[in-house]
Amino acid sequence: MTTPDFAATARRVEASFARQTIMETLGARLVRVAPGEVEIALAVAPHVAQQHGFVHAGAVATIADSAAGYAALTTMPEGRGVLTAEFKINLLSPAAGERLVAVGRVVKAGRTLTVAQAEVFAERIGGDETTRKPCALLTATLVAVENRQGVVD
Amino acid sequence: MTTPDFAATARRVEASFARQTIMETLGARLVRVAPGEVEIALAVAPHVAQQHGFVHAGAVATIADSAAGYAALTTMPEGRGVLTAEFKINLLSPAAGERLVAVGRVVKAGRTLTVAQAEVFAERIGGDETTRKPCALLTATLVAVENRQGVVD
Amino acid sequence: MTTPDFAATARRVEASFARQTIMETLGARLVRVAPGEVEIALAVAPHVAQQHGFVHAGAVATIADSAAGYAALTTMPEGRGVLTAEFKINLLSPAAGERLVAVGRVVKAGRTLTVAQAEVFAERIGGDETTRKPCALLTATLVAVENRQGVVD
Amino acid sequence: MTTPDFAATARRVEASFARQTIMETLGARLVRVAPGEVEIALAVAPHVAQQHGFVHAGAVATIADSAAGYAALTTMPEGRGVLTAEFKINLLSPAAGERLVAVGRVVKAGRTLTVAQAEVFAERIGGDETTRKPCALLTATLVAVENRQGVVD
Numbered sequence: 001m002t003t004p005d006f007a008a009t010a011r012r013v014e015a016s017f018a019r020q021t022i023m024e025t026l027g028a029r030l031v032r033v034a035p036g037e038v039e040i041a042l043a044v045a046p047h048v049a050q051q052h053g054f055v056h057a058g059a060v061a062t063i064a065d066s067a068a069g070y071a072a073l074t075t076m077p078e079g080r081g082v083l084t085a086e087f088k089i090n091l092l093s094p095a096a097g098e099r100l101v102a103v104g105r106v107v108k109a110g111r112t113l114t115v116a117q118a119e120v121f122a123e124r125i126g127g128d129e130t131t132r133k134p135c136a137l138l139t140a141t142l143v144a145v146e147n148r149q150g151v152v153d
Numbered sequence: 154m155t156t157p158d159f160a161a162t163a164r165r166v167e168a169s170f171a172r173q174t175i176m177e178t179l180g181a182r183l184v185r186v187a188p189g190e191v192e193i194a195l196a197v198a199p200h201v202a203q204q205h206g207f208v209h210a211g212a213v214a215t216i217a218d219s220a221a222g223y224a225a226l227t228t229m230p231e232g233r234g235v236l237t238a239e240f241k242i243n244l245l246s247p248a249a250g251e252r253l254v255a256v257g258r259v260v261k262a263g264r265t266l267t268v269a270q271a272e273v274f275a276e277r278i279g280g281d282e283t284t285r286k287p288c289a290l291l292t293a294t295l296v297a298v299e300n301r302q303g304v305v306d
Numbered sequence: 307m308t309t310p311d312f313a314a315t316a317r318r319v320e321a322s323f324a325r326q327t328i329m330e331t332l333g334a335r336l337v338r339v340a341p342g343e344v345e346i347a348l349a350v351a352p353h354v355a356q357q358h359g360f361v362h363a364g365a366v367a368t369i370a371d372s373a374a375g376y377a378a379l380t381t382m383p384e385g386r387g388v389l390t391a392e393f394k395i396n397l398l399s400p401a402a403g404e405r406l407v408a409v410g411r412v413v414k415a416g417r418t419l420t421v422a423q424a425e426v427f428a429e430r431i432g433g434d435e436t437t438r439k440p441c442a443l444l445t446a447t448l449v450a451v452e453n454r455q456g457v458v459d
Numbered sequence: 460m461t462t463p464d465f466a467a468t469a470r471r472v473e474a475s476f477a478r479q480t481i482m483e484t485l486g487a488r489l490v491r492v493a494p495g496e497v498e499i500a501l502a503v504a505p506h507v508a509q510q511h512g513f514v515h516a517g518a519v520a521t522i523a524d525s526a527a528g529y530a531a532l533t534t535m536p537e538g539r540g541v542l543t544a545e546f547k548i549n550l551l552s553p554a555a556g557e558r559l560v561a562v563g564r565v566v567k568a569g570r571t572l573t574v575a576q577a578e579v580f581a582e583r584i585g586g587d588e589t590t591r592k593p594c595a596l597l598t599a600t601l602v603a604v605e606n607r608q609g610v611v612d
C-alpha cells in the first residue's frame with residue numbers, strides 16, 4: 001500500500017530518520033517503511049560492542065526504539081509527531097552475527113498514546129542462506145506531540 | 154569504602170567498561186565506582202542526537218543500562234559476571250544540556266537475578282552553578298553468569 | 307498436540323492453577339492448555355472493578371501473568387517450576403464487556419529464564435456474534451526453580 | 460502538609476478508593492494519603508494466594524498500581540483524573556508475612572503523563588517488632604484524563 005498519501009508519510013519518516021545523527025554514528029540504516037511497520041538494520045561491528053564483543057543492549061534498544069517510534073509515526077497525520085514516553089526490552093539471545101534487524105509494528109494507535117513493539121533479529125549470513133534468530137523484544141509507549149516547535153516528526 | 158578488596162572489584166568494572174567500545178563511540182566515561190553504585194557520564198553532542206536535537210533515548214538507555222549493570226557487578230564475586238535480561242526506561246524530560254549522568258544502584262542482589270535501577274540526570278552548567286534535572290529512570294533485571302567463556306565481568 | 311506426555315503436563319498446569327486461590331476469588335477459569343500456550347478467562351463482574359467500573363488493571367495483570375507463566379510451565383520438565391521475576395503490562399483499552407480472555411504464549415524458552423507474553427482481549431457478546439477487542443499486552447520474565455520445597459509447578 | 464486544600468484532595472482519593480471494589484474483594488485498605496504519596500495495605504490471606512501459598516503477583520501489582528496511581532492523583536486539580544497506561548513490576552522476594560504495604564510516590568508529574576513508583580514491603584510482625592522486607596518495585600505511567608464522563612478521579 002504505497003498510495004500517494006503514504007509516499008508523503010514515508011518521506012516524513014525518511015527525513016526524520018536522516019536527522020537522527022546517532023544512526024550514522026552506530027551504522028544503522030532505515031530499510032523499510034510501510035503503514036504501521038518500519039525496519040531498521042544495524043551492521044554488527046566493533047564500535048558498538050559491549051564487553052564480550054556482542055552488540056551492546058543500548059544499541060539494540062536504539063534501533064528497536066526508533067523502529068517502534070517510526071512505525072507509530074506512520075499512523076500520525078502531518079504535523080503530529082511522537083516521542084517515546086517509555087519502553088521495555090527483553091534481550092533474548094546475544095546480539096551477534098552480521099546484522100541486526102529491528103522490525104517495529106504498531107500494536108494500538110491512539111490519539112494521545114500509541115503502543116508499538118519491535119522485534120530484533122540477529123542475522124547470520126551463511127554460504128547459501130541467511131538465518132534470522134530473535135534477539136530482542138521491545139514494547140514502547142509513544143506520546144503524540146503537536147504544535148511544539150522543533151518536536152514534530 | 155574503598156577497602157583493598159573493593160579496589161580489585163573497581164578494577165574489574167573499569168577493565169570491563171574499557172572493553173565496551175560503544176562507550177567511546179558515544180563519548181561516555183565511567184566516573185564513579187562504589188559498592189553497589191556506579192556512575193557513567195555522557196557529553197551531550199551532535200553525534201548522539203535524535204531528530205529534534207536531544208540525545209536519543211537509546212543513548213540514554215545505553216549509559217543507564219551499563220550504570221545499572223556495573224552497579225550489579227560490584228556485588229558479584231570474581232569470576233561471576235552479569236548480563237542484562239531486560240530493562241524498562243521512562244524518559245522523563247528531554248535529554249539536553251551539557252552532560253548526562255547515569256547513576257546506577259542495586260535494588261536487590263540475588264544469586265541468580267539482581268535488580269538495579271539507574272537515574273539519569275541532565276546537567277546544565279551555568280555561570281556559577283550546575284543544575285541537575287532528572288531525565289530518565291531505568292529498572293533492569295540482570296542475570297549472573299559463571300564459567301561461560303567470554304562472558305565474565 | 308495432546309500426546310500422552312503433554313496430557314501429564316496439562317494436568318500439572320491444571321493442578322497448579324487449582325491451588326491459585328486468587329483465581330476463584332476473582333472468578334477466573336483456566337480455559338485452554340496447549341504446548342507453549344495457555345488461556346485464562348475472567349468474567350467481568352462488580353467485585354473486580356476499579357473506580358470507573360472497568361476491571362482493575364491489577365485483575366487484568368493477574369490473569370495475564372498467570373497465562374504467561376503457565377505457558378512457560380508447559381515447556382518445563384517435571385520437577386521444574388517457574389516464578390515471575392518481573393512483568394510489564396500496557397493497558398490498551400478499558401477492560402469492559404462480558405469476559406476477559408488472557409492468551410499466554412512463550413516467546414523464548416531458556417534453561418534459567420523464559421520470556422512469555424500474554425494478550426488480553428475484552429469480549430463483548432452480541433446477539434449473534436462475540437467481538438474481541440485487545441485490551442492489554444503483558445511481557446513477563448520467568449525464572450526456573452528446581453528442587454526448592456514448595457515452589458515447584 | 461494537610462492544608463484545607465489537601466484535605467479535599469485526600470477525600471477525592473478516599474472516595475475513589477472506596478469505589479475500587481476489587482480492594483474489598485482482596486482485603487486491601489487505604490492507609491495513608493499525603494501530597495504525592497499514598498499507602499495501601501493488604502493482609503496476607505489464603506484467598507489471594509498463588510500456587511505456593513504466597514500472595515499472587517497480580518494482587519501485589521493491584522495494590523502497587525493503585526498506590527502509584529493515587530499518588531499521581533494527589534497532584535491533579537479537581538476534575539482531572541488519571542488512568543494507568545502501563546506499569547512494570549519486579550518481584551523481589553516472596554510476598555509472605557502478615558501484611559503487604561505498597562508505598563506509591565510520584566517520580567515526575569506532568570500535564571499529560573505522570574510517572575510514579577510503588578515499593579511493596581512484606582511485613583512480618585514479631586513479638587516486639589515488625590520487620591519490613593522489600594518484596595516488589597513497580598513503575599507506572601499514568602495518563603491524565605479530563606472531562607470524560609465517568610473516568611474522573
